[in-house]
Amino acid sequence: MITQRFDSLRAAGRRALVCYATAGHPDRARSLALLQGLEAAGADVLEVGVPFSDPVADGPVIQSSSQQALAHGMTFEGALELITEAKLSVPVVLFSYLNPIVAAGPDALHRARAAGAHGVLVTDLPVGEDPEREAWFGAGPLDFVRLVAPTTPRDRMGLIATHGRGFVYLISRLGVTGMQDEISTSLPSTLATLREVCTLPICVGFGISTPAHARQVGALADGIVVGSAIVRAAERSVDEAVALTRSLRAALDEG
Amino acid sequence: MTASVVESGRFGAFGGRYVPETLIPALDALEVAYADALRDPAFVTALGDSLRTYVGRPSELSDAPHFSALIGAPVYLKREDLNHTGAHKINNAMAQALLAQRMGKKRIIAETGAGQHGVATATVCARLGLECVVYMGEEDMRRQQLNVFRMRLMGATVVPVLSGTRTLKDATSEAIRDWVTTCEGSHYIIGSVVGPAPYPRMVRDFQAIIGREARAQMLERAGRLPKSVVACIGGGSNAMGIFHAFVPDREVELVGVEAAGHGLATGQHSASLAQGTPGVLHGALSYLLQDDDGQIYPAHSVSAGLDYPGVGPEHAFLKDSGRGTYVSVTDDDALDAFGQFSRMEGIIPALETAHAISWIMANAGRWAPDEPVLLCVSGRGDKDVAQVAEMGIVPL
Numbered sequence: 001m002i003t004q005r006f007d008s009l010r011a012a013g014r015r016a017l018v019c020y021a022t023a024g025h026p027d028r029a030r031s032l033a034l035l036q037g038l039e040a041a042g043a044d045v046l047e048v049g050v051p052f053s054d055p056v057a058d059g060p061v062i063q064s065s066s067q068q069a070l071a072h073g074m075t076f077e078g079a080l081e082l083i084t085e086a087k088l089s090v091p092v093v094l095f096s097y098l099n100p101i102v103a104a105g106p107d108a109l110h111r112a113r114a115a116g117a118h119g120v121l122v123t124d125l126p127v128g129e130d131p132e133r134e135a136w137f138g139a140g141p142l143d144f145v146r147l148v149a150p151t152t153p154r155d156r157m158g159l160i161a162t163h164g165r166g167f168v169y170l171i172s173r174l175g176v177t178g179m180q181d182e183i184s185t186s187l188p189s190t191l192a193t194l195r196e197v198c199t200l201p202i203c204v205g206f207g208i209s210t211p212a213h214a215r216q217v218g219a220l221a222d223g224i225v226v227g228s229a230i231v232r233a234a235e236r237s238v239d240e241a242v243a244l245t246r247s248l249r250a251a252l253d254e255g
Numbered sequence: 256m257t258a259s260v261v262e263s264g265r266f267g268a269f270g271g272r273y274v275p276e277t278l279i280p281a282l283d284a285l286e287v288a289y290a291d292a293l294r295d296p297a298f299v300t301a302l303g304d305s306l307r308t309y310v311g312r313p314s315e316l317s318d319a320p321h322f323s324a325l326i327g328a329p330v331y332l333k334r335e336d337l338n339h340t341g342a343h344k345i346n347n348a349m350a351q352a353l354l355a356q357r358m359g360k361k362r363i364i365a366e367t368g369a370g371q372h373g374v375a376t377a378t379v380c381a382r383l384g385l386e387c388v389v390y391m392g393e394e395d396m397r398r399q400q401l402n403v404f405r406m407r408l409m410g411a412t413v414v415p416v417l418s419g420t421r422t423l424k425d426a427t428s429e430a431i432r433d434w435v436t437t438c439e440g441s442h443y444i445i446g447s448v449v450g451p452a453p454y455p456r457m458v459r460d461f462q463a464i465i466g467r468e469a470r471a472q473m474l475e476r477a478g479r480l481p482k483s484v485v486a487c488i489g490g491g492s493n494a495m496g497i498f499h500a501f502v503p504d505r506e507v508e509l510v511g512v513e514a515a516g517h518g519l520a521t522g523q524h525s526a527s528l529a530q531g532t533p534g535v536l537h538g539a540l541s542y543l544l545q546d547d548d549g550q551i552y553p554a555h556s557v558s559a560g561l562d563y564p565g566v567g568p569e570h571a572f573l574k575d576s577g578r579g580t581y582v583s584v585t586d587d588d589a590l591d592a593f594g595q596f597s598r599m600e601g602i603i604p605a606l607e608t609a610h611a612i613s614w615i616m617a618n619a620g621r622w623a624p625d626e627p628v629l630l631c632v633s634g635r636g637d638k639d640v641a642q643v644a645e646m647g648i649v650p651l
Contacts, residue, residue, distance in 0.1 A: 053550040054424065057275040057432045065420055075548045077258060098273055099535045103549025124273045124535065149277035151438065156279070174277060175436035 001118045002091045002143050002166035004045055006222065012239050016167075016223025017042060017214075018203050019230055020051035020095060021083050022065040024074030030238050034067055035086040037242035042249030043090060045224065047121065050079045050096035057097075057123040058185055059178025061228040065235075076104040080115035086240075090121040093119035093145055093166070094247070098133070109140035119143035119166045127160045138163065150190050157198035167201040169225065170194060172208065172217070178228045180207040183216055191220050211251030218252045258406065264452025269568035272451040273522030274431070274538045281438040286453045288358045293460075297448075298357060305349050309382065310339050312464065314587075316472035321599040326615055328622035330479065332602070333469045333497060333631045340375050342494045342634030343465060343606065346373035348444055350461040352357055352383050355442035362386040362441040366430040368395055368423030368489065369560030369607065370402025371634055372446030377411035379561060389412040390429040392422040395559045401638055420553040423489075423563045427537050447490025451538030455567050462496025469629055470500045482626035483508040486633065488581070488612040489525065489561035491570045493633035498579070508580060511570060512611045514556035515583035525554040527566040528574050528581040541568040557586035558639075560608035584610040584617070593643065605634035606643075 009016050019038045026030050031085055038046060051066035051074055058066065063166055074095075083092055095118050096102075101108055101122065109120065120142040125133065127146055137144040143166030150173060161168055170191065173184035187204065194202060204217050205225030217224050233241035266269050267287045272282055292298040299584060306312040317332040335343035350364075355363060363385050367373030373389040380387035389406055393415045396403050404599040406413050419425035427449075434443040448462070466484075473481055484501050486494035501507045502618035518523030531541065536551055542553040544564040554564040573579030584592075592613035597603045604612060611630055622628055 053419070054428050056428050057435070058538070060418075067419070070550060086373065097535075099543075099545070099551075100549040103534070103545070103547065123275055124538070126274065126276045126279050128270065129272045129279075147276045149275070149279075151277050151280045153280060160276075171275075171277060176432045181345070194555075 002045065002093070005091050006101065006167060009044060015218040015221070016044040016201070016203060017252055018045040018047060018205070018223055018225040019043040020047040020049060020225060020227030022051055022062060022069050022231060024051065024069030024072050025065040025231065026068060026235060027072055028082065030234070032082055032086055033238045034234050034241055035082070035088060035237055038245050040092050041242045041245035042237045043245060044223070045091050045093060046088060047093045047095040047227070048079055048083060050076050050094055050100055052097040053099050055097060057176055057227060059176040061179070061232050062177050065231045076100050076108065080117070083117055088116065091118040092116060093121055095121045098122050098125050102133070107161035109137070109142050112241065113141035117142060120146050121145040121147070121169060123147070127163050132190055134163070135241055147171060150174055150184065150186055154193050154197060161198035161200060164200055167203050168194070168198055170202050170204045170221070172204050172206045176207065176216055177206055179209040179232070183207065183213055185232050187217070188220055198241050211247045213253065214248045214251040216255065224252065258289060263391070264456070266455070266569045266572035269539070269541050269571040270452055270455055271540050273540065273574065274451045275435055277435050278438060278451070282433070282451055282453070284358070288354060289453055289457050292354055292357055292644040293496060298353065302350055302353055304462070306346065307355065308346050309335060310349060313468045314338055316469060316476060319600050322596065326619045326622065326628065328624055329477065329627045330480070330615065331629050332625055333465060334630060335465060335493060336602070336604065336632045336635035340371070340378050341550070341637065342371040342375065342516040343374040343462060343496060344375035344446055344507065345378065346464055346496070347458050347492065348372065348379045351442070351444040352379040352385060355385065355444070355465055356383055358442060360440060360442040362437065364388050364430050364433050364441050364443045365446060366390045366423065366426040367446060368426065368562055370395065370399040370638065371404070371560060373411070373413070374402050374405050375410065376444050377406040377409040381409040385608055388433065389413050390416050390426040390433070392416045392420065392426045394421040395423065395426070398559050398642055399638055401641065422559065424551065424554065430446065431537065447492040448495045448569060449490040449537060449565060455569055458492055459495045459499060459569060462492050463499040465493065465496040465631065466498060466500030469497060473627065473629060477627045479627065480504055480507050481629035482622055483510055484629045485510045485512065485611045485615055486631035487512045487561060487607045488566060488570060489514070489563045489607065492564070493631050495567060495569055497631040502578065509573065509578065510614070511579055511581045512614045513581060513583040514558060514561035516555040518585055519583060523555040523573045524558040524583070524624040525561050525563055526583040527564060528570060529583050533571070536565045539568045541571040542566055557589060558610065560605065560607040561610065582614055585611045588613045588617070592644065593639070602632065603636035605636045606639045608633045610615065
């Protein structure tokens with residue numbers, strides 16, 4: 001379903017808007033409204049964060065949202081229920097860390113698929129580091145989305161591309177998730193290198209927070225991922241997060 | 256069964272590199288630089304000179320006449336408390352700082368719990384002219400004000416960590432986040448045998464000097480190897496350091512003492528090996544205190560240096576293989592041992608070390624009079640006196 005979505009976007013000459021929300025943040029009811037609102041505002045793919053107590057790849061905004069969600073009792077199972085209840089028509093990618101996913105048991109990925117998820121992204125399982133678990137993710141019913149960093153050498157980019165499905169998530173800059181003022185100047189060259197070795201669609205994330213960023217990165221990549229900016233807006237209100245998403249959609253479509 | 260290290264960065268199934276993709280090239284580069292350094296006589300000489308003339312190695316092996324009389328067997332003390340900065344932490348900090356300098360890194364990141372690793376890192380950075388940033392949980396900064404002062408005095412920036420439990424676990428997460436952002440110019444000096452490969456092996460190797468010295472000292476002084484080697488375990492670096500040389504000596508029992516906090520049954524403890532289950536935290540697969548959903552439990556120990564919900568992957572391996580014996584001691588028993596040992600031997604041990612002392616005390620009579628026990632005195636307890644006084648155990 002993720003591949004179909006990117007195929008139809010490509011055919012229409014459009015860029016993908018991938019929106020992140022932490023399951024259960026700010027609370028369960030608003031989290032549900034947020035997922036539905038993001039879809040209505042034009043998100044092409046939703047990344048649903050399954051909160052982890054020790055999110056080392058995340059900056060302060062997503063850390064805080066994860067802590068709040070856990071304090072409200074959110075779990076892997078709870079995130080799946082939320083996805084089912086949201087009745088979304090866009091593809092959903094689970095975004096988490098290895099520990100809470102493994103703890104969910106050997107059939108976790110099948111339960112996730114049954115609940116309506118289509119992909120899974122694990123921030124702390126790099127390619128080649130745990131073949132057994134990677135095989136479990138790779139052979140499962142979800143598209144296993146892999147990450148490429150600005151520090152990743154060209155050969156390794158190729159390796160990552162062959163192990164991924166759905167799309168490749170390119171991290172725009174050194175660092176953890178979070179907002180920034182300017183897009184990294186090295187992004188165009190990193191993207192160009194990745195293009196040479198990767199046939200999957202490439203979405204760029206980390207630090208993309210404004211319509212101007214959306215336009216700038218949308219001109220280079222197949223899609224953009226917006227996380228912390230949406231989470232921070234959702235802290236204030238779901239409406240604000242939805243309005244931000246609309247403005248990102250419009251900026252991306254203007255090109 | 257052999258306790259040999261799998262060079263893939265695993266100890267049996269444990270270890271690995273479960274980190275954000277951004278760090279993989281930095282870990283690859285560290286692995287190569289570390290291997291090159293060990294083969295370079297200039298590095299080995301520089302490290303040896305620094306350990307001798309600056310750290311004060313070799314550390315002494317002391318006897319403990321009153322304590323031995325109580326236990327009914329000769330107890331020997333490996334005096335890491337006599338190192339410069341007062342704990343074993345500087346063995347690793349000095350070696351990694353020299354390695355960082357060799358790699359051309361100008362900025363050092365560290366995490367700290369009790370503050371001993373932070374102080375050791377601040378010290379070697381001052382000595383080598385490196386910028387030093389130490390992440391420390393706000394709760395630990397309160398418990399260990401003296402060490403915060405020492406770090407700042409030596410020019411380090413101490414960054415309070417306000418997230419999560421505000422202790423070592425969250426300080427480590429924050430240090431990793433810094434490194435993900437700055438890995439091209441910074442080196443992260445992890446203070447224990449935890450984290451992604453190659454750290455657990457590298458830190459073990461840099462701490463293994465404790466056991467190498469102690470083994471030779473035992474043969475010279477006691478005329479035999481110890482029956483048991485006992486050390487406290489948070490992440491497990493002093494224990495791995497003293498155990499390593501004895502691993503091939505099958506007749507030598509290796510005992511690691513975890514913090515049982517308020518008691519294992521209360522759930523408020525730091526005994527990852529006794530009560531934990533395998534999982535991934537801070538880049539490695541090891542035993543963790545976690546709930547059924549894979550969320551990490553807040554650990555508890557009166558001792559900030561043991562207050563960590565994970566443990567080094569090599570200890571997980573030694574536990575599962577049966578080569579290591581892992582036990583635990585409560586806050587109250589450790590505090591009691593802290594006072595008793597101070598009065599008996601004129602050595603104020605770190606609260607961390609007091610856990611190991613307490614376990615030996617509780618097992619008085621377990622050893623025959625000709626079976627020596629080797630205890631790693633991982634650090635001195637000066638840093639703990641204000642906290643203990645505040646608890647009203649001994650008036651200040």
